[in-house]
Amino acid sequence: MKLYNSYSQKTEEFVPLEENKVKMYVCGPTVYDSAHLGHARCYITWDVLYRYLKFKGYEVTYCRNVTDVDDKILSKSQKEGKTPDEVARFYYQAFSKSMESLNNLKPDIEPFATKTLGEMIAINKQLIEKGHAYAVDGDVYFRVKSFDKYGQLSKQPLEALESGARVEESDLKENPMDFALWKHDEKFGYKSPWGVGRPGWHIECSAMSRKYLGNTIDIHAGGADLIFPHHENEIAQSECANGQQFVKYWMHNGFVTINKEKMSKSLGNFLTIDKILENYDANAIRFFILTNHYRMPVEFSDEALTAATAGVKRLYTAINEARKTAKIDENLNLNTCEEYQEFVEAMDEDLNTSKTLAVLFDLANKTNKEQNSRNLTLIYKISEVLGFNFDKVKICEEELKEKIDVIAKKLSADFKNMNEILSFRKTARDEKNWDLADKIRIVFDEAGITLKDTKDGTTWEIK
């Protein structure tokens, strides 16, 4: 399997540190606001990687942190008159719910920054001892000049960074490029050898990664906007503290754009996941994300989501229809199937999900032509590895009852259930009363249910 490594800027053969085991760390959210489509893209992408690695038989440990100590959480808490902890907890729950709605698997470990303070302090101490960091007036800064590999991930020449110097000016720093590992904060801080304070943003990932996965890990992933300074700084901290390589494969996903611009909080041009889920289903969002290669930008539009919805529906229909006559065969040897091989080949090429969708459509076509167990199993299993959820969406009883009531009312009749209406319509059709049959179908349509007349009778489905 080949993966693109941002560090080397090359697509490399993936060889885990320990045979058959993968340690992956993904930069998680700062929980101060609702997650938006950009987050959806990021976490869907890495969810697919996680699923695929597991599917390939690796024993994967997926760690995704939660940043629950941060300036934005503090300002939000002050604005809302809540404690920072309340704010963090609220948005963490909202985030988890969004992830679940998107059908993202839960990471194996989801550590909180505030629960890893001891480890952060330990790293700071090590860095100070080794001369890579210094404490001033309750702050601790990383001495960038002490790490000669600094800038290698982001390919930023040091001089360029220095002259760019949009970094915060501070009299306390030896060099404007130095970044905070610990910040003095009497009000919201935690105890430390340097006084009461809060951790810098970057140190938490170094700490959590080391604590839960070890000094060197296989994969570290996140949005491309984290390359600098976040990941660059993580490398500096971790490698200086541990004296060994921090990450073997750095992976970064591209942005979601809207009107060709990056969707982001600061630009205010974002759509929250929950908002989008009001109009489109989770499979459609995933499909939309997976049509593009994960490193490319993906432009949001209603047209794109609508197209994705149509594509998903085609796959769903094929599976759903096939399930009526065929069964999923857990014992099918996937390796002997050429479609499966195509799928693996595509995924092995740095997660070419776009190609895997073509495999799915090919299978949908085959399944529609021949609804056998083999075709059904293949399309279902591959969909599952990509994280689609094509299990029959069960409409709840009450909802269906409501719809039936609406339909009955419109038809001025007293139908109790679906069968009564359908047999009523069947009678109309048998009598070739097409006007009535069509009218009933229109009423169903208005209620959000599609009626399909097939050779074997009429079927219905929620739109």
Place this chain on the structure above:
RNA sequence: GGAGGCAUGGCCAAGUGGUAAGGCAGGAGCCUGCAAAGCUCUUAUCCCCAGUUCAAAUCUGGGUGCCUCCUCCA
């Protein structure tokens, strides 16, 4: 100013040397009482210019346009 990336049919998008996957939308046909779904068929020479090569969307050079990072950001 420095660093990185992108440009493929109406829209989205694969494809890194041998003559363009797939989806959506559109068109034609089959099926159907009509629809829906499905099936079949159907629309490109790859931003521009120059070069390398028997052969380039794919390599090189030069343009043009767009995006991202260098500040919090997935």
